Amino acid sequence: MTGRLAILGLGPGSPDLQTPQVSRALEEATDLVGYETYLARIAERPGQRRHTSDNRAEFFRATYALELAAEGCRVAVVSSGDPGVFAMASAVFEALEAGPPAWRSLAIEVMPGVSAMFAAAAHAGAPLGHDFCAINLSDNLKPQAVIERRIRLAAEADFAIACYNPRSKARPDGLTAAFAIVREVCADDRPVLFARAVSTPEEHLRIVPLPEARAEMADMRTVVIIGSSQTRVIAGTRFLYTPRSAA
């Protein structure tokens, strides 16, 4: 087989945050596979085929990309942010594991990108400057009880907590539960960052103390970062940060 599969991340939105490695892979690909909203960010090239799909069909999309590569295509599987963070890389490896053994000798490369969480943190200061964790609040693929237990332990560990997929129409209450758990463990007014559409023209950042944080402040384009006990806003600036030392 002479096909190739690049699993790549476009970064959070701005082309200015896309790596040269990814730009080159997009130029060289014969086939782009991805959620239509992400493919819409890429300039059309003559002769390059596009295979778009709904954002929920990740496993199907991953399998189809492997099939194309096995046929000899140069395939780019496109994610936003970093492809290894709640994105397509794991879906491709799941499909690889479930597929024909011959796929295991395909030339597969994961190309990292600037993640949404680190871009959000950068534009607001440095809230992830000390120990932190990232939790996907979607209950599509794990029970709500697992999510809640993980948030409780993360709060006890005093991590700053980055919440991905904080809220959707089908799941309006998960973020409310997350805030309640952290408040129960901590009872302080640590800052919470709502970072929407970072590095796009629609970027909107908002910082509120935990007691004032509401799920309605987030949507599916928002990354929410709940500070640790040490995270603080610098008065007279737009920045929050977590110092390098523990309490």
Place this chain on the structure above:
Amino acid sequence: MTGRLAILGLGPGSPDLQTPQVSRALEEATDLVGYETYLARIAERPGQRRHTSDNRAEFFRATYALELAAEGCRVAVVSSGDPGVFAMASAVFEALEAGPPAWRSLAIEVMPGVSAMFAAAAHAGAPLGHDFCAINLSDNLKPQAVIERRIRLAAEADFAIACYNPRSKARPDGLTAAFAIVREVCADDRPVLFARAVSTPEEHLRIVPLPEARAEMADMRTVVIIGSSQTRVIAGTRFLYTPRSAA
């Protein structure tokens, strides 16, 4: 004041992983401030001044960068990886908070980069594809007891765990303690990734089952990723990954 301060990340090593935003900021800077090993990665430009320092002098370096910006210089504070992840951004905000109030109106911008942990994950597959945390194992700025408690809670939460600064000459035993704690909580053979000097000519990746993981497999250029209970190696490939669903 007309000075500017960019706190930026070069990415993990390869220029191919450095964002266009960062490349432009490096061209426009009058002054570069950073650890000498990182500044050595940047091409010299006529008239651009360089201020190197030892890697431990972070607060001093941050204060000096703010002073230069307050004098009207266009300063770039240089980190490897992402500047907000165990790097210079927090040090600059600490110095900003401790410094003269006038500094708070300086034009400061944090420019994200591809982090060492996400580059390491990408080159080895997708071990951080589900919930994960990042812990700095250095005890320079926090007690060893806090580190160990955090690792225990992270293992109980079943996060994949990225360990930064896993080992130094002054601190040979922290990683051994970390492995022992995870083994105590889990007692399984989940894979551990040792990723050294990712995206440089010296890149070296090694995956071993947790019971065989030894601190000697890491040095200060290594990121160690301890898998979650779900992380696994795909037989017949060089990849490990964590599926999108929980147990």
